[in-house]
Each structure stands twice: as structure tokens, then as C-alpha cells.
Amino acid sequence: MDVNSSDIYDSIAGRLGVLRNRWKSLRAGMNIALGLGILFAGYAAAALLEQFLWAPVWGRMMMAGVVVLFTALLLIKGGYYLLSIIINKRSPDDVVTAGWVGGSIPKIRDRLRNAVQLWREKTKGRADYSVRLRDEALREAASEFLDADISGVVSRVSFYGGVKFFIVSAFLSILVIFAFARGGAYRVIHPLTVFEKPLPFAIFVEPGDTTLVEGDSLFLTARAQGGSPKEVCFHLLSLYDGDESEDLRIALMGRDSTYTLEIAGVSSGLRYKASSGRVESPVYRVEVKKPPLVRKLRVKLIPPGYSGFPAMALADNVGDILALPGTKAEFSIEARGEISEGYINLENDDGGEGRVELEVDGSELRGGMRIMDSGRYRIRLRDREGLMNRYPIQYYIDILPDLSPMVEIVQPGVDLELSGIGGLKLLIEGEDDFGLNRMELYYRRTSSFLSDTSGEFQRAGLGFHQDVDGVFRSDYLWELAELDLIPGDLVEYYAFAADNDDVLGPKTARSRTYILRLPTMAEMYEEMEQAETEGLEKLEEALEKSREIHEEVEKAIDEIRRKGELNWSQKRDLSEKIQSHEEVLEKLEESKAALEEIMERAEDSSLLSLELLEKYNELQNLISEIASPELMKALQQMSEALEGADPDKLRQAAEMFQISQEKMLENIERSLQILKQLKLERQLEELAERAAEMAERQEEITEEIAESEADEISESALKEEILEDDMKDWLEKLEEAERLASELDSISALELEELESAADSIPGEMEEMTGSMLNNQRQSAQKQGGQISKKLSQLSSELGEIKQSMISRKKEELAGEMMSVVRDLVTLSREQEWLKKESSTLSPRSARFREGAAFQAGIAEGLESVTNRLFELSQQTFFITPAIGRSLGNAAAMMQNALNGYTARNPQVVTSQQNTAMKSANQAAVQILDAISQMQSSASSTGFSELMEKLQQMANQQAGLNQETQSMMMPIPGEGGMSMEQMAAMGRLAAQQRALQRAMEEAAQQAEELGGVLGDLGDIGQKMGEAADSLEDRNIGERTLKLQERILSRMLDAQRSVRTQRISKQRRSRAGRDIVRPSPSEIPHDELEEMMRQDILRAMKEGYALDYQRLIRDYFRALYEGREP
């Protein structure tokens, strides 16, 4: 070895070392670059992974660890290579390095490596090779190597690759870092930090925190960003953290991917959030403000004064108002919260609006308004925060209408024909919901014969009062004389009322308009005459029909007698005739109705005297009695017999019916005659009245002539013409009366004829007077007028005299006839008495029975003749009563029995019957004498008014007796007996009672004879007897007092005024007025007490004179004060 080889080798080794170091550097660089690249790449990859995978901590740790590990490894490797360079470590060795050279420099190839290898062998002591060879190889290698360009021996590709890798990695990681700086990139470098995986989407909620007013609705809207869940749940939470309660509401996805929830009427604050799965919104707060409201409302209503209604407070919180116009409404309101402003919004029904301000005091408000129209109102409040009350209640105002009043004229309530120019009583009734202020009568004279004088209505104020039933009534006596009416005038009138409404003004009403007419006297009499004519016609028709029936029944009786029975057809005909008896009864009723009408008109007009009225009334009663119970019974039996099959029964029934029928015929005839008589009397009265009335009118006209102006005299002339027409009509009536008088009373007829002659000239004189007036010849006219009125007065007076003398004459005639009848009856009675005496001595075998029978038959015939005469007389007067007829009938029947007794040769029967017959005849005679006496002493020919007067006097006496008796009530035993004076007084009372009893019995009989028109007076007489007994026994107690009270009651009860009960039966179809009265008492157990009470009440109700009522009341009061309660 030489030194050179070592140098060479050193040179080679040095260059190889350079190559080696270069390689190591590149390798270190590459490793470092790779390491860093891996670091960056790993970081980027980890960041990417982390971004999407959201690795947990351990995952990130693992990724980081891996990256760091590989990076560290590579960096360590790179550091090794650097260290190896630093420590000049020959690694790889020269051989390897020489291999690189040989590999990269083709011309060197393996020589260097071989050379190096040889060297190393040598050095290692291996001497397999020559040194020379080694050295030569070495030199050769060195020569090529040391001069060779070795820059390409070590490839830089890896290094560059590493660097590229590093650059790319770094770039990528930078990108990733930038892209996911907050995401995976961040999380990777914080491997120990726990990161929540981000939510899939976010929920955003509106309105978030908000403030509402109480009652508002809360509208929540959630929007999902990043997702579209099917539903979102709203969590409603209490405002208070401590309150964990939660209300969940689900909202489904709506349009625009929103989720909405409405919470209506939020009344308090709350918190809320929205969630969907893991996704939740933040929690938001809702604050609720409370607006003002009405806590309590009080309304007070003060009605207008005219209504009379008191003020009224409505119930709390009641605001609906029902009130009269003009009512003041006062409001008192308690509100929630402090109020700054309050008012009432008004809306009227007609669209008007208004506002009423309220006074505010903290949370209280006050105000008022006057209510005039219907409508609505609301109370509005504003608090200090400016909030208004929400949804104020709408209250209603309804106006209570003040209705118009009603007014009606209740009495007379019909159009009326006046009976005179006196006072007309008006009863006017008005009604109003709140009261009337005035009632007035409006009237005007509308027409007269003179001219059409329709003018303005006059007015008269009416006083009125309000009754307990709320009705306003005015009793007004209207003095018609002030209207200056003349016959034929009409007056229109109506009532007017105004209520007391002083708010909207009084409402008024008026009644129907009624008409008063002052008929002429002629008209009034004409109406009566028509009724009279109808009455006569009906009676005549009834008579005719009765006669037909009578004939038919007569035929049937004959037929039955002849053939023993009736065939079917005959029975049918008879049955139909019997049925037609109803017609007779109807005619009788109609005639009664006609008489009723006469009496009504007479009553209204006071045209007829009381006497004549009584006669009509009596005639009415007579007609009532025609269809007697016996007749009805006979009719019934007849009908039944016709239905049966027994001819004997039929015959008997027919005969009975005939008897009753005959009586009925007699009575109808009698009624006819009486009615004719009454007609004549009425005509005479009418003529007298009319003449007097015409005389008055003539005087008035005569007076007017002196006082009237020139243009007014023609009016008087017209009145005179009318008077003239009336006079002519009067003369016609006079002729009619004459004709009737000629049938009934010839003397009167003559007198009337004379009167007619005197009156005939009057119409002519009136005509002259009219002419004088028209020619303005006042004096002449006045003179004529004076003469005419004098004549008319004379006529009136003469007619009155004619009538009176006719009545007196009639009475005289009747009395004379009746006396004659009495004389004949007395004669017959004496004969009967004689015959009785004679017959009493007869023996049953005596031959004088036949003679006696003949005498008896003669007496009976005489009696029949007397009866017939009396019947004829009965047609002219009511004084011949049925009782007389019964007595005579009884006498006749007894005489017939006596005759039968003669036939039977039974003297006892004969004498006893004759005795009874005689007594009956005597009784009839006495009755006739009584009748004569009454007729002569009576002003009327009926006796009715006398009876009435007698009863009145007796009632007076009884009342006085009752009082005295009561004052002498039996003293309590032990307290001293009766004094002598008391005993004497009681004796006197007993005598008085006894006398009254007798008088009552007479009156009872008289009333019976007058048809029982006053009820059962006999019962009163009996009771009087009992009372008299008690008084005579000096034994009076409560029973006696009661008895006497009852007596008085019955007397007053029976003593009904003919006018009020019978004549005044005014059938008017006019609405009745309800009379509020106490209820009748319960059906009593104490019959007597109740009957007494009823009688007293009835007596009082009948409208007796005030003194009677007072007597009754005093007596009753005294009676009850003395009783135990």
C-alpha cells in the first residue's frame, strides 16, 4: 500500500462522503418534508373527517396520535439522517455509496464500488486480492470518480417528492383549516375538548320576547332553518322560574315551512320556546299588561216626575235600561286600575251618536245622562298607560213608551134620544199608563130644523178622579138647557183626555162621537104608539090562534065522544095544533115586549103618568098570567095523551085543556080590552101634553118676536111654521082618539069632538101669525101668538079634564055595576040560605028533592049570570081580581055539588054544600065591595101604587118598632126585673106589632089579588105574629130581634119599586161596568143568619132611599154589636 492509495481512497471516500451526506440531507429533507406533509395532510384529513364525523375525543386523539406518530417518525428519521451527517457516520457505507455512483454514472459502473469494496477488504485484513489490484482498481475508480460529475448520483426526486407532498399537504391543510377553521380543523387541534355535534337544523321563533295587552292573542311563528321537521312543539312555561309547569302545543308545518300557534286571550305573562327533537329555540318572555275594565256598575234611574214612579236602582252590574223618556240615569263605576279618562258612547236607534263624559276619581267614575231615545251604550275607560278597556259591554236602552190615553163615554155610551132638556148624566172613563192631566167634553149643536148650525166644538172641562182600579172617572151632569135646544136638534159630543207627559208633551185621545137628539114630543109619542099598536096586534094574533086551537080541540073532543077515539091523522093534526100553542105564547111574549117598550120610552121621557105606567105594568102582569101553570100543565097532559093510546085519557086531557084554554081566551080578550082602554088614556095624555108643550113653544116664539132683530124674525117665523105642522098632526091624533073613544066611551068621544071644533082654527091662526112675522108686523104677531098659546093651554087643560072625567066615569060605572053584582050576589046568597034551611028539613024519601034541585039550579044559573057580568067588568079594571073569580068559582062548584046531593037525595051533602056555596058567594061579595072601595079611593084604577105606599108606611112603622124593641132588650136576671113602665111599653109594642100583622095580612091578600107581584107577603105576616107573641109574653131576646130584623128585611125586599124592578127593565145591549165588591161569604151553615144577611144586603143593593138604608145598617150594626163575636 502506498500512501497514494490511501489518499485516493480518502479522496474517494471523501467524495463518497459528500455523496453520502448529500443523500442523507436529501433523505432527511425528504423525511422531514414527508413528516411535515403527513402532519399537514393528516391534520387536513383529520379535520375533514372530524368535520363530518364529529369524532369523539378518543377518535380525535387517535387521529392526532396517528398523525403525530407518523410525523414524528418521519421527523425522527429525518433527524437521524441529519444527525448521521453531523456525526459523520458512514452510513450507508462507501460501498453502497459507490454503488450509487456506479448506478448513476454508467461509465464507472461497479468499478468504484469494487474498488471501495476491495479497499475495505484490505483494511479488514482480508487479502484475497492483491494490493495492486486494489490499488489499481482504486486508482481507476478514482480517476473516473473524482472527476465525474456526481451531482446526479443522489436523486433528488424523493426529496422533491417529499417537498411536493409537503407543499400539497400544507396547501390542502391550509384550505381545510380555512374551510373548517371552526369545525373539524378546530376540533382536531383540540382533541381533548368535548364538542357537541351540531344540530341538524335551527329553530327561530317570532315574536320572541314581547308584550301583550291582556286579552290579546299571542301568535307564535317558528321557522326551521336547515331542516323541515314535520312538527314543532311550543312549550308554554310559567313566567316564574320556580314553576315547572309546562303546556305543550304541537304545530304542524304550514306554508313557507313555518309553524304557527295562536294563543287566544292571553291573560297573564308566560315564557315559551319551540322545539323539534333535539332542536330547541331559546326561551322567550311574554309580558301581559292589564287594561282597565269596569269592575262594578251601578245604575240609578230617576223617572220623570209626572209618572209618579219612584227612583230605582238597578242591580249591580245591570246596565240595560228600560225607562220612560226623560228618565235620568246616574252611573257609578268602579274600575280596575287607575283611570285617566272615562266616558259613555251612545248610539241611538235612529243612528245618532253621542258621548257623555264621566268624572274620574282614581278608579271610580261617576256621571249621568237623560234618556230620551232607545239605543245602546258602552262605557269606555282609559288608564294612565293609555290602554282602553277591551270589549266594553253593550248595554241597551229601551224606552218605555208612554202610551196614549184612552177615553170613552161609558154612560150613556150610545146615541141617545133625549127625553127632556135637563141634566144628562155622563160617566166618562179614561185610562192611561201614568195619569191624565185633563179630561174635557167637546160638543156642538149640529143641526136643527132652522138651519144647519154646525159650528165649532165648544169645550167644557171635566173634573175627574182616579178609582182604586186605576181608571179615571168623571161624573158629569151636563146641563143641556145651556145648549138652547129645540126639538129636532142634534148635538154631537165626545170626550177628550190628555195625559200628564211633561217630557215629550201630553198625548191625547178622544172618544167616539155620540149624538144626542131631542126628539119632538110627537116623535116620542109616535114611537110609543107604534109599540102599542104592535102590542095590540100581537094580542089579537094570540087570540086568533088560541081560537083556532080551541076549535080544533073542540072538534077533537066531539070526535072522541062520537067515535070513541081519533085516528092517526086526526091525532097528528091535533098534535100540530097543540104544538102551535107555542106560537100563542110567543105572541103573548111579543105583546109583553111591546108593552115593555112603551114603558121604557115612557120611563125615559117621563111622558106618561105614573098611573098609566102602572096600568101598563099591570097589563103586562096580566098577560104573564095568561099562560098559567094550569094551562101549561094541561098542555103537557094533552101532549102526553096524544102520544098515548088511551082515547079516554085523551078526551079528559082535551077537556081539561079546553077549560084552561077558555080561561086563556077570556084573559086575552080582557087584556085586549084593557089595552085599548089604556091606549085611549094614553092618547088623551099625549094630546094634553103636546098641547101644553105647543103652548110653551108658542109663548117662547111670541117672546122672541119682541126681542129679535129684523134678520132673526124669519127664524121665529120658521119655528111658527113648524109649530103649525105639529098642530095639524095633533089634530089628526085627536081624530084618532075620537074614533077610539067612540068605541069605548061615547061621552068622551063627544067631548073630544067639541074640542076638535075649538082647535080646528088654530093652524089657520098660526099661519096668519107667520105671515105677520114675515111682514114684520110684530105687534100683530105677538097678539096672535098670545091668543094661540092661551087656546093651546086651554086645550091641554080640557083634555086632562076629559081624561079624568072619563076615568072617574068609568070608575063610577064600574062601581055601579059592581054594586049591582054585589046586590045580586047578596040576593043569591039569601036565596041559598033559605034553600039551605028548607033542605035541612028534608028526609031522604022526601018528594021535595026535585023541587029543591030546581031551585038550586036556578040559583046556580043566577050565579053564572053574575059571574059572566063580573067577567065583562073585569075587562075594564084590575080591581076585579082572580080571588073574586075563585070565590065565585067555588060557590058555583058547591052549588053543583048541592045539585048532585039533591040527585042523590042526601040532605046532609046538600046542606053542607049549600052552606059553603053561600059563604063563598058572601066572600065574593065582600071582596067585590073591597074592590069597589079601593077603586074609588085610589087615584089609579089598579090599586098598585096604593099598595106600594101602604107597604112603605108599614116598613117605616116596623123599623121604628124594631128600634124600640131593641132598646127594651130583656135585662140580665139578677139585675132587677122589668119596671112597670117597661112592661107597659112592651105591651104597647106588642099591640103595634099585632096591628102591623093584620095590616100586612090584608096587604098580602091585596098583593095576591094583584097577581102576587110583591112576593110572598103572607109569610111576613106570620112572622109578625110570632114577634107579637114574644112581645105579649114580655119575652124578648135575640131571637125576637132577629125576627124583627128579618121582617123589616122582607118588607123592604118585597117593597121593590115598580119603577126600579118592573117598569125600568131597560133592556139595553150596552156593555156593563164591572163592580168590584167583596166576595159573597162562604156557603153558610147558619142558614138563618145567612138568609138574614143576604136579605139585608139585597135590600141595600136594590137602591132604596137613603133613610131606609140607614135604618137597615143601624139595625144590623146594633144587632151585631150586641152579639158574642
Place this chain on the structure above:
Amino acid sequence: MRGCNIIIVLLLCLLFCGSLVYGEGFTVARVKYNGGGDWYSNPSSLGNLLEYISQNTNIVCQKEPAVVEAGSKEIYNYPYLYLNGHGRVFFSEAEAQNLREYLLAGGFLHCDDNYGMDKYIRSELKKVFPREELVEIPFNHPIYSCHFRFPNGPPKIHEHDGLPAQGLGVIKDGRLMVYYTYQSDLGDGWEDLEVHNDPPEKRVAALKMGTNIVVYSMTN
């Protein structure tokens, strides 16, 4: 006798029910009587009353009343008999007997004075019930309140004598069998409006009282 009465009452009820089922409703009967009085007066009254009852109660009524004679057994077909007029009423013994038996067996008679019938009907009712008196019915009696209320007794429809309206009756064993309206004139009030031109309230009051009487007659 009592058994007979029960049977008769049952028959009455049966007939009444039968009339309701087969006779197209309830009706009343007007009594035709003798004596000459106008038993037929107020011709439109009962028809109007029946109509009013139909409208204001649950009783189905026929349109027209029947007419029965007082002596006929047909009266048993009707629980309510109506008798009115202005004049004479006369019952024979047989008719009085017939009415008496009918009333004792549960029938009901309403007498209504149209003005003028009073004196006759009082005496004729005495024939039907000689021992019973007509007494005034107190205002608290069921007839015044059984359907409509009449606290002041029968209404006064028409003016007669200026007296208050009265309801009188015959009561036997506590039952009102005969009801007599006096000074009232209900029948006039039931007539067609144009007959009397009464104020509407009068007419209605009359119809209401008539309804009460009919209802009372059917339920007592």
C-alpha cells in the same frame, strides 16, 4: 140509588168519551124549554164559546152545539147544558124530574139570564130542587179559577139593572150542579162581535168565564 147514580155517571163519562172519539169532539147542549121564552136566543153564542174552548184549552170541540129538550133523555149525552132567554121558562113535572135526575147523576146546568128570565127561572128551578136554595157562589169557588181567574166573580157583560153580576148556584153534597148567571149576560158576550159591538175585553171575559164553567162542569 147510589149505585144507579154511579152507573149513570159512568155512562155519562163513557158517552162523553165516546162523543170525543166518535163524535169529532166535545159539544154542549142548549136546552129547549116550554113557556114561550126565547130558548133559542143568542144563536151564535155557543158556537163561539166552543171555538174559544178549543183554542184555549186542550179540549177538542165541535163547531156547533146540540139542542135538547128538557124532558128528553138526550140530555144525558151532554155534561153541560145551557139555558138562556128573555122570557118565561116552564118545566113540566116530568121535565123537572128529568133535569133533577140528570143533575144528581153528575150533570151540570148553566142558566144565563139574558134579561127578563129571572123571575121565571127561579121558580122553575124550585120545581127541580124544591128543598134547595139558590145561593150566591163565593169568589174563591173553583168555578172562578179552574182555568182562568176571576177574582171578582162573574164578569158583567151587559147592563141590566145596574146591579153587580152574580153567580148563583144550587149546591148539593158539596157539588155545584146548577150555576145561574144573573145581571151578567154571558150569552150576549159570546155572540159574534158585530151583534152587540161589545168592547173586546168584555167579549173575552165572557168567553173566559164560559170556558171556566164548561171546564168546571167536566171536572167536577
